[in-house]
Amino acid sequence: MQHDRRSARGASSLRKEDDIEATNIRQRKADGRNWPAVLAPRLAQFAAVARHEHVTRAAHELGVPQSSLSRAIVRLEDDLGVTLLARHGRTVSLTPAGRAFLGSVERALDGVERAAERVRADADPATGRVSFGFLHTLGPETVPGLLREFRADHPGVRFQLVQNYGEAMLERLRAGELDLCLTAPLPDAPDLVVRRLDEQRLRLVVPEGHRLAGRKRVRLAETADEWFVTLEPGYGLRRITDRLCAEAGFTPKIAFEGEEAETLRGLVAAGLGVALLPPPPVPRPGVAELTVSGTRAVREIGVAWLDGHADTAPVAAFKRFLLGRRGRLLAP
Template sequence: MTHEKLAAQLAPNLALLAALGEMANITRAAELLAVPQPTLSRRLAALGETLGAPLTAPHGRGIRLTRAGELLADAASDAVARLESGVRRVLEEVEPSSGHVVLGFLHLLGRSLVPSLLRDYRATHPGTRFTLVQGSRQNMLDRLRDGELDLALLAPTPADPAFESCVLSEQEILLSVPSAHPLASRDEVTIAELADEEFVLLEPGYGLRQITDALCAQAGFEPKIAFEGQESDTVRGLVAAGLGVALLPHFEPGFPAGVVEVPITPRASRSIGLVWRAAEPLPPAVAAFRAHTTRR
């Protein structure tokens, strides 16, 4: 039998194979698909006979996927994901105003940029539904690559051919120090002057952490780490408590309590941009939001 004919016979069982690959357990896969376990077991056995190789093997009190089963489950998961994407695009072609956008963004951008973008867009597209996901820059890129996000607002934008992006704005990076710190009264500060300071940093994987490490390296030192956090508001709170200094964008709106922002020299900034997967068609609602945001 040719591989085309085999594929045609396997096609009706894509959801079964994908569920088994995800759950690695026949009972849970059957529950996920809402079919009796004996039915699922018989279908798996029949698929194995068709292929000439078993898809599962006994493992303790349960089963495990064979190598053939793993290969088919991986392929089925990819195929189901593409089918779901296609169904979504079709439904949104029929009714684009009621589409769904999954938008990822850095924690800091949730303070003003994201709310303003969504407010402006929903004024003309009130039926569009958004799922908002926050995380580190690397986490957002990973989830975007895996198809868990449609778009992501990141800083800086990635230099990776797997993604396309459009820069929306530039943010100047400033030194944040406690209000009683000796540097708080300065008009500007060089990065080299911070060599003996203790830093409050975002964890590795965050764009601001990469910028801080790079600026300090250019000045000839590694930052002394007092604390690491996952949100810029937490970092600012630790700075306000006198526990270190930090390199952060301007606080919006207004000014942070207990923290003074001092310009650094040489000047540094970061680009904020909208990012999406390259060479991949977007569902209509996602494409409309991208066009609105980037004015493309």
């Protein structure tokens, strides 16, 4: 009985020590609490005490002083305005509110543990993950070839692949959804690091039987009266097409705007218009592909990443691999 009275006085003393702090917290949070910030540091402490039903044993497991742990639990109860633990001398037991709270705490802590394991696994040098974006036109041959060559030395590295147009990939890069992306034209943005890797010569693609189909070379100005099939605005290849036509002295007449280069090549074969496109993965019947002369009709391809972001080991390895392919990214 005497021991129980001393324990009760001790708990009361701990509460009095923190009365001012608890009052200040309540005042600061009166208009709406940021519960994750308030509770997160104490959830594991509460779970340990609940598991052991003994503050001293829980403190030993956590490697903290018993008095510090007791104060933390008292603050947690003050923050919630609910008694979570019933004190019985040296031991404690969960109140109904504490038992209900513990279930959610354990689920939250389990989620944090799984998240920690996931990010640690993604950073593993041998089996980690690289989130990699690339243009549609690089999908048929270039990217599979790069991955095959890289994985010959890093067979366990996993890839999360995103195929999209340049601006959409840069948005995902900024959102932290991608580690690296191959893009064209090369973006000029202060928050990105961009390294040129290679370039592709663009060709004027015309239908078989077109007035220019028998030529090997053509000046872009000769197409001023033609209808063009192009990618939609926002695509890098569309911006290059508009720029090259402007440099040639005209604005292209648009017959169709699409999302995929090989679709455009098929529409050229169907006679819908002409197009400026990179070389196809395999020759396509029904079209003639002409060298554009008089201007530098190329698109530069580079790798981009977010400036200031630390790389995991697998991302750093793949970045070094890509930079080592400068000038031969598109080589067969």
